[in-house]
Amino acid sequence: MVKTEMISENSKQNIVFMITRAATFFSVVVLFLVFMFVFMEGAAVININFLTKMWSHSDIRQGGIFPALVGSVFLGMGVAIVSIPIGIGTAIYLNEYAKNNLFTRSIKLAIRNLAGIPSIIYGLFGLSFFVLFLQLGTSLVAASLTLGVMTLPWIITASEEALKAVPLSFREGSYALGASKWQTIRGNVLPHSWSGMLTGSILGISRAMGETAPIIVVGATFFMSYLPTSPFDKFMALPYHTFILATQHSSQYARGYALGTALVLICLTFILNLGVFIIRYKLRKKKEW
Amino acid sequence: MTTEKVKINFEKFNCWYAEKRILFDINLKIHPNNITALIGPSGCGKSTLLRCINRMNDLITNCKVQGRAYYDKILIHDQSTDVVALRKKIGMVFQKPNPFPMSIFDNVAYGLRVQNIKDKHTLQKIVQQSLEKAELWNEVKDRLHLPAFKLSGGQQQRLCIARALAVKPDILLLDEPCSALDPIATAKIETLLQKLKEEMTVIIVTHNMQQAKRISDYTCYLLNGKVIEYSPTQEIFNHPKHTLTREYLNGEFG
Numbered sequence: 001m002v003k004t005e006m007i008s009e010n011s012k013q014n015i016v017f018m019i020t021r022a023a024t025f026f027s028v029v030v031l032f033l034v035f036m037f038v039f040m041e042g043a044a045v046i047n048i049n050f051l052t053k054m055w056s057h058s059d060i061r062q063g064g065i066f067p068a069l070v071g072s073v074f075l076g077m078g079v080a081i082v083s084i085p086i087g088i089g090t091a092i093y094l095n096e097y098a099k100n101n102l103f104t105r106s107i108k109l110a111i112r113n114l115a116g117i118p119s120i121i122y123g124l125f126g127l128s129f130f131v132l133f134l135q136l137g138t139s140l141v142a143a144s145l146t147l148g149v150m151t152l153p154w155i156i157t158a159s160e161e162a163l164k165a166v167p168l169s170f171r172e173g174s175y176a177l178g179a180s181k182w183q184t185i186r187g188n189v190l191p192h193s194w195s196g197m198l199t200g201s202i203l204g205i206s207r208a209m210g211e212t213a214p215i216i217v218v219g220a221t222f223f224m225s226y227l228p229t230s231p232f233d234k235f236m237a238l239p240y241h242t243f244i245l246a247t248q249h250s251s252q253y254a255r256g257y258a259l260g261t262a263l264v265l266i267c268l269t270f271i272l273n274l275g276v277f278i279i280r281y282k283l284r285k286k287k288e289w
Numbered sequence: 290m291t292t293e294k295v296k297i298n299f300e301k302f303n304c305w306y307a308e309k310r311i312l313f314d315i316n317l318k319i320h321p322n323n324i325t326a327l328i329g330p331s332g333c334g335k336s337t338l339l340r341c342i343n344r345m346n347d348l349i350t351n352c353k354v355q356g357r358a359y360y361d362k363i364l365i366h367d368q369s370t371d372v373v374a375l376r377k378k379i380g381m382v383f384q385k386p387n388p389f390p391m392s393i394f395d396n397v398a399y400g401l402r403v404q405n406i407k408d409k410h411t412l413q414k415i416v417q418q419s420l421e422k423a424e425l426w427n428e429v430k431d432r433l434h435l436p437a438f439k440l441s442g443g444q445q446q447r448l449c450i451a452r453a454l455a456v457k458p459d460i461l462l463l464d465e466p467c468s469a470l471d472p473i474a475t476a477k478i479e480t481l482l483q484k485l486k487e488e489m490t491v492i493i494v495t496h497n498m499q500q501a502k503r504i505s506d507y508t509c510y511l512l513n514g515k516v517i518e519y520s521p522t523q524e525i526f527n528h529p530k531h532t533l534t535r536e537y538l539n540g541e542f543g
Contacts, residue, residue, distance in 0.1 A: 100350055169387035173449070176345065177400035177456055178377035187399070188389055 035266070042263035045256045051264070055236065057223050060251050065261050070227055071140070071220070071235035072268065076209045078144025078231070079151055083208075084201045086148075087155030091197070094156070095163040096185055108160075115153035122150040123214030131218055141231040143219040147211060151204040158200020162193040195283040199276045206272040210265060212239040222248070238265040295359075296321040296460060296490045297342060302356035304337055304514075306349065311337045313514045314356070319507075324482060324491040326505035326522065328498060330537070334514040335494045339462050341365070342492065343379040344372050360460070377404070380453030384465040386445035388437035388452075393429050396437045396448055400456040415455050423451035424481050443474025450481065461485060463493040467500065479504050498538060502526050510534045 049064050056063025090111075098104045126146025136142040166189050174184040221234040222244040228235045238261055245258035297319035304312040311334045319325050327335040340346045341358060344365060358365040365375065377400075388396050397416040406412060416433070420426040425447040429440070437448055446466055453461060463482075467475040482491055482504055495501050501508050502522060509519040510533075518525055518534040529535040 167387075169383065169385065170389055172345065172348065172383065173387045173389060173452075174399070174403075175348065176343065176376055176381035176383075177403060177452065178373050179400070179403040180373050183403050187403070192390060 038259050038262050038266060041256050042259035042261075045253075045260035046263065050260060054225060055223065060245075060249070060253055060257055065238070065241060065257075065264065067224055067227055068236040068238050068241040068261065069264060069268075072209055072238040072265070074140055074228065074235060075143055075147065075215070075237055076205055076268075076272075078140060079147045079205050079208045080201070082144055082148025083151040083155050083204065087152050087201065087204075088159050088197050090152070091156045091159030091163060092185065092190075095160050096181070096189065111153050111156050115157065119150055119211050120213040120217075122146055123217035125149070126214060126218040137232060138219040138221075138234055139232045140219060140228050140235045143215045143235070143237075144231075146214050146218045147208040150211070150214065151208045154204035154207070155197075155201045158204070159193075159197040162196025162200065163189060165196065166192045195279050199279055202272050202276050202279075206269045209272075210239055210269060212243050216240060238262075238268070294321050295319065296361065297492070298357075298359040299338075300357040300359075302341070302358050303354065304334075304341060304346065305351075305353045305355075306337075307351040311514050312341075315516055317509060317516055317519060319490065319492060321490045322486055322488075323506040324486050324493060324504055325507045325509065326501035327492065327494045327509050327511060328496075328501050328537075329511035329517075331496075333511040335511050336464055338511065339381075339464055339492060339494050342460070342462055343376050343381055344370075345381065347372065377456050378458055379460045379462060380456060380458035381462045382446070382449050382453055382464070382466045385469055386442055386449050388440070388445050388448055391437065392434045393437050393440070393448060394433040397452050397455050400452060404456075416451075419451040419455040420448075422454050422481075422485070423447045424477060425451055441474075443470050443477065446470060446474070446478065447481070450478070454485075458489060460490045460492065463491070465494050465496060468496060475500070510537065512537070 051064055051069065052066050053062075053064030055065065055067055094104060094108060098107075123146060126142060126149070130136050130142040130145045131138055136145070170188045170192070171184055174188045175181075179187065215237055219234055220237045220240040222236070222240065224234060224236050242258050242261045242265065245254045245261060251257075295318045297317070299315045299317040302312060302315040302317075303310065315338065317338075327338060329335050337346065341354060342360070342365065346352045346354065354366050360375065360379065363370060363375070389399060391399075394416055397419050398412050401412055401415060406415075417426060417430075420429065425444060428444060429435075429448075432439075437445065440448060446469075450461075450466075467478055470478070479500065482493070485491055486506075493501075493505065505522045507519065508522045508525045510517045510525065510531075512533055518529060518531045520530070525534065526538060529538055
């Protein structure tokens with residue numbers, strides 16, 4: 001105790017700042033290195049052919065990743081269709097309609113815990129429930145449902161936060177004017193929270209699009225010579241394609257192509273995040289309370 | 290004060306928040322076309338009493354009421370009472386101005402749109418009338434489509450009054466409407482309320498005893514959830530019957 005008192009408060013705070021600064025530096029450098037690693041080798045293989053041609057398994061330099069790109073985009077859309085309405089609906093019910101009692105609180109807690117379950121568990125659930133029990137087969141629709149279920153907890157939690165951020169005084173003011181509960185929610189709560197809900201939803205979907213483990217189990221395939229023609233077809237997807245190229249392919253060019261595919265996936269995620277950024281920016285400009 | 294008509298009638302009315310009893314056997318008759326002031330120290334239950342008139346107490350979890358409260362012939366807290374219709378008849382203005390994050394026009398039109406009034410001319414007419422009644426029209430007529438947050442605090446509160454008036458209420462409840470305002474903005478609202486009582490019944494919760502004295506016709510003094518004294522304002526301020534009232538009005542406690 002005597003020793004610590006000999007260090008002045010000023011040097012103490014300098015030490016803390018130094019440590020946090022070093023931590024920040026480390027994070028930034030690591031992220032930069034990851035991106036550079038993917039970019040340096042990956043960018044070399046990206047060209048129009050790479051993005052728009054069908055996959056050629058025997059000679060990978062002849063083909064492109066078009067089916068994997070399309071598969072991932074379809075998958076993202078499928079996940080959005082499944083998880084956004086259900087997730088936002090759940091959040092509205094839990095936050096606006098459900099009584100704040102022990103039962104509701106336990107449900108909310110359970111939903112938050114679901115967000116921590118490893119994705120492969122969702123994959124196994126999808127396999128036994130959607131693929132086998134509902135007989136959807138290993139397909140785009142089974143994968144969309146599986147990833148959709150996996151994304152729900154994020155969307156619900158983010159949407160709840162967005163709803164909670166709307167001040168009580170808006171609701172009170174609306175009720176006092178003779179508005180019904182639904183009119184209040186529609187006219188005075190949702191308009192101020194949909195941006196937050198959408199932000200959470202997009203982030204959840206972009207995370208789902210990067211998942212590899214669950215889709216291997218429920219429908220992604222490493223080689224298709226055609227694009228999926230129906231929701232019940234199998235599909236190729238960018239993360240799984242990257243995995244195959246990096247670990248299973250014998251071609252000497254496979255490594256570069258794996259990184260190229262990874263770079264496309266990063267860009268796809270980046271575009272979605274850019275969308276989130278724009279929504280946030282507009283929201284902040286509009287928000288005045 | 291010859292009028293014996295009754296607009297709101299509390300009969301042995303009680304209210305609890307969970308286990309905590311807030312109101313004790315309230316008996317109170319509020320007369321139409323008057324301003325009634327509810328005064329009393331913080332936590333005495335005056336805001337709760339006000340919120341029980343338009344059933345805003347429904348929004349509080351675990352709020353329980355017992356006894357009867359009538360609005361004209363309507364039993365306010367009856368299961369079968371249409372809360373939405375009730376709140377159209379009984380408008381409310383809150384302590385902190387709470388304009389919605391939309392334009393001045395849309396704020397005033399909100400209560401009308403909720404009733405599915407969509408005709409532009411009707412909306413424009415009522416919005417103008419309401420803003421005129423709230424003495425705000427001249428200040429905002431050129432900028433109706435600006436966000437309501439651009440207005441000053443006093444203007445925002447008059448906007449909230451205009452918004453309540455647009456629905457053509459029969460009763461206007463005000464919960465310390467001037468506590469966040471400066472004296473000039475307060476004076477404007479007081480003048481406005483004097484005019485409004487010709488058309489409706491005004492009930493105001495206030496911490497400011499001078500305000501109660503200046504504007505109200507009846508004053509009700511509440512303490513610890515009980516009505517201590519309720520009389521015409523002149524009487525209660527000049528000749529308080531109850532010792533507790535006298536102590537409070539003299540600033541000896543509270």
